[in-house]
Amino acid sequence: MSSLAVRKAAPAAGTTPGTAQGPPLHRRIALVPTVTLLLGALYCLLPVAWVVIASTKSGHELFSTFTFLPGSGFTDNVKELSTYRDGVYWKWMGNSALYAGLGALLSTAVSAVSGYALAIYRFRGRETLFNLLLAGVLMPPVILAVPQYLLMAKADLTGSQLSVLLPQILAPYGVYLARIYAAAAVPSDVVEAGRMDGASEWRIFTRIALPMMVPGLVTVFLFQFVAVWNNFLLPYIMLSDDEKFPLTVGLYTLLEQGSNTPALYTLVITGAFLAVLPLIALFLVVQRFWSLDLLSGAVKS
Amino acid sequence: MTTPAHRRSYGVKGAPYAFLLPATILFCLFFALPIGYALWLSFRKVHVSGLGLGSGARQEVWAGFQNYTAALTDDELLGGALHVLGYGCIVVPVMLGLALLFALMLDADKVRLAPFTRLAIFLPYAIPGVVAALLWGFLYLPDVSPFYFVLAKLGLPQPDLLDGGPLYLALSNIAVWGGTGFNMIVIYTALQAIPAEVYEAAELDGATPLQIALRIKIPMVAPSLVLTFFFSIIATLQVYNEPTTLKPLTNSLPTTWSPLMKVYQDAFGKGDIYAAAAEATLIAFVTLVLSFGFLRAANRRNKQEAAR
Numbered sequence: 001m002s003s004l005a006v007r008k009a010a011p012a013a014g015t016t017p018g019t020a021q022g023p024p025l026h027r028r029i030a031l032v033p034t035v036t037l038l039l040g041a042l043y044c045l046l047p048v049a050w051v052v053i054a055s056t057k058s059g060h061e062l063f064s065t066f067t068f069l070p071g072s073g074f075t076d077n078v079k080e081l082s083t084y085r086d087g088v089y090w091k092w093m094g095n096s097a098l099y100a101g102l103g104a105l106l107s108t109a110v111s112a113v114s115g116y117a118l119a120i121y122r123f124r125g126r127e128t129l130f131n132l133l134l135a136g137v138l139m140p141p142v143i144l145a146v147p148q149y150l151l152m153a154k155a156d157l158t159g160s161q162l163s164v165l166l167p168q169i170l171a172p173y174g175v176y177l178a179r180i181y182a183a184a185a186v187p188s189d190v191v192e193a194g195r196m197d198g199a200s201e202w203r204i205f206t207r208i209a210l211p212m213m214v215p216g217l218v219t220v221f222l223f224q225f226v227a228v229w230n231n232f233l234l235p236y237i238m239l240s241d242d243e244k245f246p247l248t249v250g251l252y253t254l255l256e257q258g259s260n261t262p263a264l265y266t267l268v269i270t271g272a273f274l275a276v277l278p279l280i281a282l283f284l285v286v287q288r289f290w291s292l293d294l295l296s297g298a299v300k301s
Numbered sequence: 302m303t304t305p306a307h308r309r310s311y312g313v314k315g316a317p318y319a320f321l322l323p324a325t326i327l328f329c330l331f332f333a334l335p336i337g338y339a340l341w342l343s344f345r346k347v348h349v350s351g352l353g354l355g356s357g358a359r360q361e362v363w364a365g366f367q368n369y370t371a372a373l374t375d376d377e378l379l380g381g382a383l384h385v386l387g388y389g390c391i392v393v394p395v396m397l398g399l400a401l402l403f404a405l406m407l408d409a410d411k412v413r414l415a416p417f418t419r420l421a422i423f424l425p426y427a428i429p430g431v432v433a434a435l436l437w438g439f440l441y442l443p444d445v446s447p448f449y450f451v452l453a454k455l456g457l458p459q460p461d462l463l464d465g466g467p468l469y470l471a472l473s474n475i476a477v478w479g480g481t482g483f484n485m486i487v488i489y490t491a492l493q494a495i496p497a498e499v500y501e502a503a504e505l506d507g508a509t510p511l512q513i514a515l516r517i518k519i520p521m522v523a524p525s526l527v528l529t530f531f532f533s534i535i536a537t538l539q540v541y542n543e544p545t546t547l548k549p550l551t552n553s554l555p556t557t558w559s560p561l562m563k564v565y566q567d568a569f570g571k572g573d574i575y576a577a578a579a580e581a582t583l584i585a586f587v588t589l590v591l592s593f594g595f596l597r598a599a600n601r602r603n604k605q606e607a608a609r
Contacts, residue, residue: 292420
């Protein structure tokens with residue numbers, strides 16, 4: 001990402017001094033907006049650029065060389081991180097992928113079927129149910145997490161991977177998005193035609209409606225994947241065995257230990273850098289067939 | 302001949318309920334039940350008889366509003382609420398102001414590099430709050446930060462960013478950095494939905510881009526501003542990850558800096574789940590009152606403007 005950022009930013013930096021050339025350029029480029037956006041991009045990329053560079057430094061270089069000067073220790077840092085406590089870091093990465101991947105998949109399935117039902121059918125209690133599901137957005141996670149922990153403890157599930165996975169399947173925002181997409185993408189006469197042909201309601205949903213909803217469901221999946229991947233509080237409360245930690249909790253415990261021993265700083269920094277990569281890669285890949293605008297519920301007419 | 306048709310209409314009637322069954326079960330198990338349980342616990346306490354030894358010595362009894370009065374008079378919780386108030390007064394206006402500014406700039410004519418800058422500004426959304434706090438935390442540390450390097454070279458004073466007043470700025474900056482992109486996308490999407498004809502008349506009248514932005518664009522995206530404001534308030538009241546992550550790097554962040562940290566500390570540090578349940582219920586109540594109060598106020602204004 002950083003190399004991409006640098007490559008793309010370079011010509012932009014070249015155009016800015018061009019202001020001196022006067023009006024012609026001014027007419028071709030809206031300078032104020034472009035410069036403002038570039039400053040915003042710089043602000044947003046700065047910490048990422050820093051962690052990329054800092055992860056290449058050895059422990060000694062981190063404190064002695066200028067921060068934006070690349071170091072020579074990247075492979076050593078990764079090796080050291082991989083051997084830290086028998087490679088527990090890669091287990092965290094795997095756990096994050098499991099929680100986020102499986103969680104988002106299940107979440108998308110539940111959102112799809114619920115959103116479809118709320119959009120297509122008219123039935124008693126529809127709005128009440130929808131509003132109830134949406135109210136879940138308002139509940140601060142810790143309000144839920146504390147009693148969720150106590151209830152999980154009663155069911156003997158605390159400390160298990162299920163205790164992190166299960167509470168995150170129902171995503172109010174996912175249901176909301178899926179309802180908007182289903183209403184926009186699935187015409188009611190198509191559903192009616194399916195009924196005329198004698199197809200069951202379930203068959204109409206899986207064979208006809210679901211394929212139409214796919215672009216919207218990709219958004220729900222991404223949204224929930226990011227939400228689970230970034231979640232800290234729930235796994236932090238539920239889990240005690242560090243073999244089951246996701247990256248967020250793992251990195252936090254590493255930082256907690258490392259705050260007193262600067263020797264561990266390089267591990268934390270390298271770990272943070274590697275933790276950022278998968279999501280950035282995911283967004284860059286889906287960019288090709290998916291637009292950021294979809295995230296706010298925008299639908300193509 | 303009538304039977305299949307009859308069965309079919311029955312199937313249509315029952316289908317939405319069947320389709321909504323998984324969501325309903327999950328909602329009951331992981332939202333309704335925990336909320337109900339937290340409410341129940343908030344009115345309970347442990348009564349210790351004798352020396353507290355033996356199996357029957359610790360009993361859960363009815364506490365009435367005792368936990369609530371204790372929470373409302375708790376200095377730490379009150380202090381936490383003040384911290385979050387100060388923090389929110391910085392985060393919400395700055396984040397939404399920047400999000401609106403960037404969205405308007407993306408929407409401007411002849412703007413260059415828009416796809417790149419849009420992705421770059423959105424990027425922090427994909428970075429976990431814990432990692433974001435960790436990255437900025439290192440950038441705030443004099444030993445490794447480029448800012449301090451520059452300040453030292455210039456011979457300028459080097460403030461401690463992780464203490465006192467600057468601590469608010471340091472924490473707010475992390476939230477602004479992480480949240481601006483998402484809000485920008487929401488506002489930008491709304492801007493794109495404005496039909497072009499709306500501007501044409503204004504342009505014919507010789508309105509400047511600034512005037513168009515202030516008089517036409519901003520009023521037209523007001524609903525999305527309301528939505529982003531609403532989500533920002535909720536997120537602010539729930540601040541937990543960032544101060545928790547910064548805590549190992551400084552001595553001036555207490556474990557009860559924000560109300561949610563206090564809830565966590567009471568529940569798992571002190572093991573007083575009853576006090577924690579009452580505090581959690583209070584925070585949820587404040588969240589609901591603030592967010593619905595705001596939505597109602599916003600709706601009333603919309604109606605007034607529509608009536609004019």
